[in-house]
Amino acid sequence: DTEVTQTPKHLVMGMTNKKSLKCEQHMGHRAMYWYKQKAKKPPELMFVYSYEKLSINESVPSRFSPECPNSSLLNLHLHALQPEDSALYLCASSLRDRGLDEQYFGPGTRLTVT
Amino acid sequence: GENVEQHPSTLSVQEGDSAVIKCTYSDSASNYFPWYKQELGKRPQLIIDIRSNVGEKKDQRIAVTLNKTAKHFSLHITETQPEDSAVYFCAANSGGGADGLTFGKGTHLIIQP
Numbered sequence: 001d002t003e004v005t006q007t008p009k010h011l012v013m014g015m016t017n018k019k020s021l022k023c024e025q026h027m028g029h030r031a032m033y034w035y036k037q038k039a040k041k042p043p044e045l046m047f048v049y050s051y052e053k054l055s056i057n058e059s060v061p062s063r064f065s066p067e068c069p070n071s072s073l074l075n076l077h078l079h080a081l082q083p084e085d086s087a088l089y090l091c092a093s094s095l096r097d098r099g100l101d102e103q104y105f106g107p108g109t110r111l112t113v114t
Numbered sequence: 115g116e117n118v119e120q121h122p123s124t125l126s127v128q129e130g131d132s133a134v135i136k137c138t139y140s141d142s143a144s145n146y147f148p149w150y151k152q153e154l155g156k157r158p159q160l161i162i163d164i165r166s167n168v169g170e171k172k173d174q175r176i177a178v179t180l181n182k183t184a185k186h187f188s189l190h191i192t193e194t195q196p197e198d199s200a201v202y203f204c205a206a207n208s209g210g211g212a213d214g215l216t217f218g219k220g221t222h223l224i225i226q227p
Contacts, residue, residue: 033214042203042217043158056213090157092214100146100165100207103215105157 004106006091012112015081021109023074023091032074033103034066035090043090049074081113116141116208120218128226133194135221137204138186144206147180147187148215153200161202162189191223199225 004025013019023032031050035043048056049068057066063085065077074091088108094101117140127133139147145166150158164171164178164187171178175194180187191198201222205215 035214040220042220043215045214045216048214058214102148102160102163105150105159107157 004091004093004104006089006106006109008109009107010110010112012114013078013081014114015083017081018077018079020078021076021089021091021111023076023093023106024072025093025104025106026072027093027095027104028071029093029095029104030071031094031096031101032068033092033094034074034076035092035105037088037090037108039087047076078111081111083113086111086113116144116206116216118204118206118216118218120204120221122221123219124222124224126224126226127194129194129196131194133189133191133198133223135189135202135204135223136186137188137206137218138184139206139216140185141206141208142185144208146207147178148205149178149189150203150205150217151200152203152220158203194223194225196225196227199223 007022033048034046037043045058046060047066052068063080067075088110090108091106092103094103120137148163149161151161152158162176162178164180175192177190201220203220204218
């Protein structure tokens with residue numbers, strides 16, 4: 001399996017809702033990432049997990065809470081989001097944690113906050 | 115942190131001609147420079163990458179050059195085809211350790227038939 005999968009594909013949520021995004025890979029990769037991409041903009045790094053431990057948090061608001069239950073799974077828990085958080089959320093993974101390996105991106109979850 | 119500048123923001127070329135996209139980076143510790151192609155509504159797909167121990171890499175119609183002294187790298191696409199139309203992003207890591215990528219703002223490449 002050479003793919004990163006993400007669910008759901010689309011998500012619409014209100015500002016008081018709690019929801020979670022899920023990312024999965026079975027390539028034996030030990031680094032996993034969350035990026036946020038607004039329309040017509042580049043992906044922006046949010047979090048990096050290395051060997052299931054959070055290694056980078058790019059000053060992301062606490063309404064975004066990442067979790068890495070095991071080496072194949074990465075979740076992003078969402079709570080009390082704002083309309084400006086509407087974006088494409090991309091998960092990626094790479095073989096090692098040395099920043100030299102190709103990052104494989106999932107298809108993304110398109111999030112709309114109403 | 116790393117800062118990546120990318121030019122041009124839009125590039126229109128005739129089918130069959132070459133296209134060149136240029137990027138500069140700020141962190142001298144960066145040592146990995148991938149290029150991604152993103153079609154509308156799809157995920158970024160790696161098309162080529164280069165590591166700091168080489169100056170040039172080629173894969174069929176696509177090539178990347180890296181000048182570490184000047185901190186810039188470029189994507190070259192030859193014999194462009196309509197399916198090359200997409201947004202292209204350059205990116206750089208921050209050198210060492212588990213880190214993500216910093217992306218340039220993207221180039222919208224349009225291939226005119």
